[in-house]
Amino acid sequence: MTAAFSKKQKAVVKGAIISSLMAATMAFLLSIFMLGLRTKSAAGALVLEPRFTLVAGITVLVFSGRLLLHLFWWNKKALSSHSFKQPGWFEQLASSKKIGWFGQLALAQKLKGLGKHGGTIMIALCFILPLLLFFFNLKLGTGLPLRYWFDIATLILTYIMLGWGLNIVVGLAGLLDLGYVAFYAIGAYSYALLAQHFGLSFWLCLPLAGLLAATWGVILGFPVLRLRGDYLAIVTLAFGEIIRIILLNWYQFTGGPDGLSGVPRPSFFGLPFKRYGDQTFHIFFGLDYSSLHRILFLYYIILLLALLTNFVTHKMRRLPIGRAWEALREDETACRSLGINTVNTKLTAFATGAMFGGFAGSFFATRQGFISPESFTFIESAIILAIVVLGGMGSQIGVVIASVVMIGGFELLRNMEGLKYVFGQEFDPSLYRMILFGFAMVAIMVWKPRGLISARLPTIFLKTETAVSPSPQNKGDAQ
Amino acid sequence: MNQSANQGFPLLKVEHLTMRFGGLTAIDDLSFSAAQTDITAIIGPNGAGKTTVFNCLTGFYKPSEGMISLTHPDRTRFLLERMDDFRICSKARVARTFQNIRLFAGMTLLENLLVAQHNQLMKASGFTIGALLGLVSYQPHEKQAIELARHWLDKIGLVERADDHAADLPYGDQRRLEIARAMCTDPLMLCLDEPAAGLNPKESDQLNRLLLDIRREEQIAILLIEHDMSVVMEISDHVIVIDYGRKISSGTASYVRNDKKVIAAYLGVENEEGQGAEVKP
Structure with missing residues (x-):
């Protein structure tokens, strides 16, 4: 498989991995304080509850997410043109998304x-x-x-x-x-x-x-x-x-x-x-x-x-x-x-x-x-x-x-009662409205x-x- | 019409105009006049203060000293240095264009030309309230305004593109559109800040014909700042040369072209120590 990679593709993959690693490090540093430790009042005192699995999860998510974006979205041309005799469906889906959702065909x-x-x-x-x-x-x-x-x-x-x-x-x-x-x-x-x-x-x-x-x-x-x-x-x-x-x-x-x-x-x-x-x-x-x-x-x-x-x-x-x-x-x-x-x-x-x-x-x-x-x-x-x-x-x-x-x-x-079954009974989706609002804002401003x-x-x-x-x-x- | 009566009539008179920015004197005791139906060109090397003169004339700067008076054919006199910039256009009827084109880029050509007729249309629409409540009939006035816009679009050869964005026009067309827009304010004096900048010879020729047309048909004074000598020499009746904010020469195009002081200002003079000619590029 590796033999099929051209020099350029190798460089792209290498760049993608490095960039994903950097993003993951950033996510790790940010999340270790914000998400990794939680204050909890127990028996009259405030104790810290470590949640390192969450941090690890976030870091892995960021790493894999960015890697996937690099490989299949941002650089898909460089990678798919030669050796990845790539699935046409992916290209099609990507391009149809582009036109249908965010492209020039405004509503x-x-x-x-x-x-x-x-x-x-x-x-x-x-x-x-x-x-x-x-x-x-x-x-x-x-x-x-x-x-x-x-x-x-x-x-x-x-x-x-x-x-x-x-x-x-x-x-x-x-x-x-x-x-x-x-x-x-x-x-x-x-x-x-x-x-x-x-x-x-x-x-x-x-x-x-x-x-x-x-x-x-x-x-x-x-x-x-x-x-x-x-x-x-x-x-x-x-x-x-x-x-x-x-x-x-x-x-x-x-x-x-x-x-x-x-x-x-x-x-x-x-x-x-x-x-x-x-x-x-x-x-x-x-x-x-x-x-x-x-x-x-x-x-x-x-x-x-x-x-x-x-x-x-x-x-x-x-x-x-x-x-x-x-x-x-x-x-x-x-x-x-x-x-x-x-x-x-x-x-x-x-x-x-x-x-x-x-x-x-x-x-x-x-x-x-x-x-x-x-x-x-x-x-x-x-x-x-x-x-x-x-x-x-x-x-x-x-x-x-x-x-x-x-x-x-x-x-x-x-x-969204259904979400409670996914995230647990304490989950209150309306608390996340501001963060979703922020995402919507960023997404609109990008596309x-x-x-x-x-x-x-x-x-x-x-x-x-x-x-x-x-x-x-x-x-x-x-x- | 009554061209002969108004020929040579001093529409604009600038006396002892001085503009200082802090310690820098951009214009120093400049006096000149511009006659109605004349094309007057102001030329000079870069940084000579040409645009500053324009900004003083059109109220964008308040001059430090001096008087700028504009006398309409009906003998009403306006002291431009005391007026707000927008009143200079609406009351004293002086229109201008800008060195770096300032069109309403996101609006169509037609809209650009209608915005220029804002004050008449505003009155016609009963200051909005009348038209909103249906008290005045605004439509006929709008039709008239569109006709005027169409007339000017026709003049600059852009009727076909009337409903396109101004930003989508090529550079030369934008220049001419800006002149058309200024003309839609029904001015008595049109101030053009480097209208030929960045135009190719063909476009610059079109511009010359447009300006001569305007002068012939509208009987208005045109004041222009220009670097492009072909424009200045071909169409201007009167040329004023300024350098370091001072008038160094004035007269017909052929006269100033051969004036030693002008040549010196543009090409440099022989150094006083006699080390040979210093030629500015």
Whole structure:
């Protein structure tokens, strides 16, 4: 067998073994402290429990994994062309994977087959989904946990809306905003406080909350928008934290860490969703009382709010302001040379994004009925930003896919009971969500550095309507 | 039209312009003027301060001293050194291009040209809110803007590629697209920073014709910085030579070409100690 190896192949194999050994050493050094020793409280004292089999396992896994990657993935051409009269199936599988999963055929291109109707079909599906589930339960007796499903759908839609809102700021205008959750918080507290002190209804507070969030967007934006890139990111990050800390410490006004409870629920054209009362939703429509009515109503509210966000963004992209946002992302100096007031343009992007954040915030408050600063930590901003970045900056459908995968995925982890049989009863898969999230992030950045959907549909056409796939030139090179 | 009336009318007047960066004086007491419908070239060796002059004119730098005034045909006067860069384009109607091309690379050609018409379109769209709520009819204005864009795409011969990414164009086309984009802002003065840099002779010839076309049809002043002597000598009416931030010569192309000071600045002078000519490459 060895005789069949050419000199080059020998070198490749040797290199692969050395590189795998180095990776294994690294894994060993890292894991010996992090995984090899575990603190355990036993009989009043803290004892160290060595877990060297785990370390050995990890090391072997890393070594063999890297070796396999070297031999069959990275260097498969060098090795398979000559002596390894290699199985065609492997090549085929590898190449089909490349095209199908990560290759140039972006999902957008595939969705194009569905044509323009894809979006409409999806929206229609969102509208009839709850009714469909109801139908299944009633007629087919599937016994789905409806409340749980609606809650998850509502949660995903909330993140879709937040993602779309942030997409205006980050995806279109190219302003890295790490404190988007501040506007979400402002919206939530605006509604809760306005309802508590002035007794205003949800439907009146919704626009007010949006307006207040937009105002704060402008107030924050005005001094900081002359900053660029990293500096802007740091200041927005600080802004997010400032808002949270104010909410936490201004006890008399916001209730501090106790939060605000008893946030009023929305009503259906003045009909409350209550079990008892004269004019309630179920009495008016002659239905039996069910707590599902309210959940379903909330689902439709957030669906409409999210669609509004999408509709407005979609419209704005085709108006001069949207084009100016994108131009700003491409080259700010050129924008100024063309007579565009970049400060105003950035402020509108910031305010519009903040407004939708505010809407989503007041929806959050009315859904939860209780809000506290706990809900508006930096991790929320990070998740929303991750949704935008993973989905592909500026892509609306990308945000939807990323939200469904991320938020839905987190929920799915909670329900992976089957994994307990593999890893033992103590295994809680949802504890691993952040590490999986990290893996997803790295994987996307390696295979699709511009996000899942990187094709950008031009806002206007002289002749034909086609999605323009991203040009190889990096945006950063424009400088 | 009223070319004769405006011929030689000083559109731009630069007086005692000085720009210092810390201890370095990039422009030193420079004065010149540019007439409407003239093509004025600013030439000079590398580092002479040509681009700095442009950056002062278009508001990207605030000059340390001096006055830059631009007088429109209707006698409105703008003091450019006091204006914000974006207002210099939108109000004083001065457009510029950049030495290193600054197109909106990820957007299509048509979009690039529409962004240049931002201010008119913004007004037409009722500052977005009007168009969002359906209060104003925006479509006809957009059609007009597209027509203007098509006109300029036609001029630079890129109508066929209107829906392609700007980044996908070859270098020479990008240069011309940048000029078309600047023209879409409806300027009275067009400042071109080395438009012929990196062009082959054929492209540079196309550029000459484009610039002459623009001057003839739009009746605007063109100010250009150039290294490529073929462009400068063929099309410019007036040449200003600067070196170390000072004007060393000015006049017609043939005049400055034979000016001893200019030759000295470009090729070097005989050393004072008399050790022979030092020729810069």
